[in-house]
Amino acid sequence: EAEVAQSPRYKITEKSQAVAFWCDPISGHATLYWYRQILGQGPELLVQFQDESVVDDSQLPKDRFSAERLKGVDSTLKIQPAELGDSAMYLCASIAGAHNEQFFGPGTRLTVL
Amino acid sequence: QKEVEQDPGPLSVPEGAIVSLNCTYSNSAFQYFMWYRQYSRKGPELLMYTYSSGNKEDGRFTAQVDKSSKYISLFIRDSQPSDSATYLCAMTSGTYKYIFGTGTRLKVLA
Numbered sequence: 001e002a003e004v005a006q007s008p009r010y011k012i013t014e015k016s017q018a019v020a021f022w023c024d025p026i027s028g029h030a031t032l033y034w035y036r037q038i039l040g041q042g043p044e045l046l047v048q049f050q051d052e053s054v055v056d057d058s059q060l061p062k063d064r065f066s067a068e069r070l071k072g073v074d075s076t077l078k079i080q081p082a083e084l085g086d087s088a089m090y091l092c093a094s095i096a097g098a099h100n101e102q103f104f105g106p107g108t109r110l111t112v113l
Numbered sequence: 114q115k116e117v118e119q120d121p122g123p124l125s126v127p128e129g130a131i132v133s134l135n136c137t138y139s140n141s142a143f144q145y146f147m148w149y150r151q152y153s154r155k156g157p158e159l160l161m162y163t164y165s166s167g168n169k170e171d172g173r174f175t176a177q178v179d180k181s182s183k184y185i186s187l188f189i190r191d192s193q194p195s196d197s198a199t200y201l202c203a204m205t206s207g208t209y210k211y212i213f214g215t216g217t218r219l220k221v222l223a
Contacts, residue, residue, distance in 0.1 A: 033211075040215070040216075042117075042119075042213030042216055043157070045210065048209065056210065089154075100207075100209065101159055102147070102203070106156045
C-alpha cells in the first residue's frame, strides 16, 4: 500500500541551529501539505503545494521557516534558527481519490533544547 | 471562536461500550467531513470520509453529519482497547484547505 514517507522520524536540536525535514508523498499526488501539530492540539497548516507551486503559506513563519518542492515530487521544510517554541510534530500529507481524501505520513517529532 | 470545536477529553470507557465523539463547526461552507485516528507519536490515519449530510458506516464505525446543526459525530461500537487513541475531526469546503479539531483522547479499558 502506498504511503507518505517522512524523515527523520525524530530530531533533537539546540535552539539557534538549523533543521530540515523531508517528505515524499504518495506517487502521483500533486497536492502536498506541511502541518505543525503541538501536543494536545490538531494539525495546523504551514504550507500547501500544488505541484511545485506554493498555494498557501499564509501561516508559515517566513522569517525562520522555508519550504520547497522543486520538482513537484518530494518536499523539504527547513527551520533556521530553531526556537524552543518550535518543538512539535511536523506532519506531511498528500491528497488523492475522487473526494480528495488526505493521507498523512508518520511525522517528524522535533525537540528543541 | 474557532471554526471547529472538539471536546479534548480524555474519555474513558469500558471495553465493549459504544463511544460517541463529536465536533461542532461554524463555517456553513464545509461540505466534506473526515475523522482521523492518531496513536501516540504517529501520524493521523484516515478512518471515515463523508460528503454533506447523512450517515456512513464502516464496520464498527459510523459517521454522522448534520449540516443544519453544524454537528458531526463518530460512533464506535463494541469498543476495544486497541481503539485507544486521539480522534481528530477535520473538514473542508472543497478548496483543499482542511480545518482540524483539537482531537479527543479516548481510552478503552480492558
